[in-house]
Amino acid sequence: MGTFKIEGGHRLQGSIKPQGAKNEALQILCAVLLTPETVTIHNIPDIVDVNKLINLLSNLGVKVDQLGPNSYSFKADNINLNYLESEQFKIEGGSLRGSIMIVGPLLARFGRGYIPKPGGDKIGRRRLDTHFEGFINLGASFRYNREDHFYGVEAEKLKGTYMLLDEASVTGTANVVMAAVLAEGTTTIYNAACEPYLQQLCKMLNRMGAKISGIGSNMLVIEGVDSLKGTEHTMLPDMIEIGSWIGLAAMTKSELTIKGVSWDDLGQIPNVFRKLGITVEQQGDDIHIPAHTDGYQIQKFIDGSILTVADAPWPGFTPDLLSIVLVIATQAKGEVLIHQKMFESRLFFVDKLIDMGAKIILCDPHRATVIGHNFKSQLKATTMTSPDIRAGISLLIAALSAKGTSTIHNIEQIDRGYENIEQRLRSIGARIQRLDTN
Numbered sequence: 001m002g003t004f005k006i007e008g009g010h011r012l013q014g015s016i017k018p019q020g021a022k023n024e025a026l027q028i029l030c031a032v033l034l035t036p037e038t039v040t041i042h043n044i045p046d047i048v049d050v051n052k053l054i055n056l057l058s059n060l061g062v063k064v065d066q067l068g069p070n071s072y073s074f075k076a077d078n079i080n081l082n083y084l085e086s087e088q089f090k091i092e093g094g095s096l097r098g099s100i101m102i103v104g105p106l107l108a109r110f111g112r113g114y115i116p117k118p119g120g121d122k123i124g125r126r127r128l129d130t131h132f133e134g135f136i137n138l139g140a141s142f143r144y145n146r147e148d149h150f151y152g153v154e155a156e157k158l159k160g161t162y163m164l165l166d167e168a169s170v171t172g173t174a175n176v177v178m179a180a181v182l183a184e185g186t187t188t189i190y191n192a193a194c195e196p197y198l199q200q201l202c203k204m205l206n207r208m209g210a211k212i213s214g215i216g217s218n219m220l221v222i223e224g225v226d227s228l229k230g231t232e233h234t235m236l237p238d239m240i241e242i243g244s245w246i247g248l249a250a251m252t253k254s255e256l257t258i259k260g261v262s263w264d265d266l267g268q269i270p271n272v273f274r275k276l277g278i279t280v281e282q283q284g285d286d287i288h289i290p291a292h293t294d295g296y297q298i299q300k301f302i303d304g305s306i307l308t309v310a311d312a313p314w315p316g317f318t319p320d321l322l323s324i325v326l327v328i329a330t331q332a333k334g335e336v337l338i339h340q341k342m343f344e345s346r347l348f349f350v351d352k353l354i355d356m357g358a359k360i361i362l363c364d365p366h367r368a369t370v371i372g373h374n375f376k377s378q379l380k381a382t383t384m385t386s387p388d389i390r391a392g393i394s395l396l397i398a399a400l401s402a403k404g405t406s407t408i409h410n411i412e413q414i415d416r417g418y419e420n421i422e423q424r425l426r427s428i429g430a431r432i433q434r435l436d437t438n
């Protein structure tokens with residue numbers, strides 16, 4: 001188990017460039033299975049989950065060439081489907097959430113797709129019904145082995161149809177889209193998720209020869225084609241990382257510039273931070289956060305009632321930033337109710353913040369009220385364990401603002417999604433050290 005030692009209470013300064021988007025990368029990498037031609041991808045984040053998926057693709061027979069630090073080419077012209085039956089696949093496929101999205105492309109191109117129960121954050125029940133109901137609608141037969149949690153779908157030829165997804169699942173929509181692009185006839189997916197991750201996937205698939213319309217809306221119409229060709233694709237900057245750096249700047253009263261953020265793809269994110277009283281300035285395609293020397297004041301609703309920040313499927317506010325919003329509220333002036341609607345186990349990390357001196361009432365598993373200190377009382381350093389990726393980065397931000405030296409264990413959670421985190425933080429003045437505990 002890896003550990004960070006963090007000496008908090010210091011101001012940071014400088015600029016930071018966000019990595020490529022993790023959740024986009026996981027979709028885009030699975031899409032290389034849809035064509036025997038070469039797909040070249042840039043701005044791939046060098047993070048544990050993405051590297052695990054690249055390794056899995058390679059074990060499936062995809063030829064992988066690293067062209068630069070964050071660029072790779074992939075050629076899926078000789079796929080080894082036997083790997084799907086191996087014990088190795090049960091371990092590797094089950095070690096991250098994103099692996100679930102190999103099923104759609106494999107089913108569409110090779111007539112069968114299998115997956116063990118995928119991993120990822122333990123942040124609540126994370127069912128896969130939307131994915132498999134989608135494949136069944138396209139004509140696949142489905143089986144599930146309850147003993148070893150192994151899922152399988154098979155079909156000689158998928159057939160386009162109309163479907164209304166039971167929920168706007170991000171990975172579920174990506175999976176069904178990747179199956180439908182090679183189906184016979186037209187597929188309409190209503191209640192589709194439409195995060196920038198999915199918009200990027202659909203645009204890339206269209207460049208490969210797919211016929212998808214409605215991109216960015218909750219109704220995608222897909223005219224099936226016989227085959228897809230190679231293409232080149234560049235990942236957007238990671239909007240969750242961008243939000244993390246906005247929070248870090250505010251909470252440590254630091255002046256930070258976040259470079260190349262792709263403003264048009266940030267949706268609600270800048271406005272939610274503004275509602276917390278943080279000055280988020282647009283400078284070209286950068287975000288500039290001035291030093292909040294006098295703190296930041298949470299706004300109220302027009303009628304004077306307490307602000308609520310809640311998650312919702314895109315274009316709502318992403319659940320992946322709520323833990324960060326919660327942490328920075330602990331030093332704001334004012335109160336906010338954080339409502340995590342999607343996941344029932346994502347707020348329990350507030351215990352650690354309460355230990356550090358934060359004023360938080362966990363109302364129930366989905367809601368927490370935060371009463372900000374307005375920097376009148378600094379958080380106290382402590383020893384903690386990161387339960388999931390976003391709680392991990394939130395605790396790291398708390399530790400950087402706290403007085404004294406904190407220890408965070410289980411930093412593998414943070415490494416799942418943040419590239420080279422300690423070097424990048426050190427480059428803006430953070431005092432953080434990775435301890436090798438092996």
Ligand SMILES: CC(=O)N[C@H]1[C@@H](OP(=O)(O)OP(=O)(O)OC[C@H]2O[C@@H](n3ccc(=O)[nH]c3=O)[C@H](O)[C@@H]2O)O[C@H](CO)[C@@H](O)[C@@H]1O
Pocket residue numbers: 023026097098125126127167168169170171172313318319320341342343
């Ligand atoms: C690899 C990847 O891309 N992971 C992201 C993806 O996970 P993932 O695609 O696994 O998450 P889903 O979108 O399927 O939804 C997650 C959970 O939220 C619930 N749910 C979902 C939609 C909805 O309208 N109502 C609802 O209640 C579902 O019960 C589900 O258990 O999307 C999540 C929701 O943005 C993000 O937190 C994850 O970071």
Ligand SMILES: C=C(OP(=O)(O)O)C(=O)O
Pocket residue numbers: 022023049096097098119120121122123320389390417
């Ligand atoms: C929940 C997340 O990731 P995953 O779906 O990979 O567990 C996340 O990125 O915040």
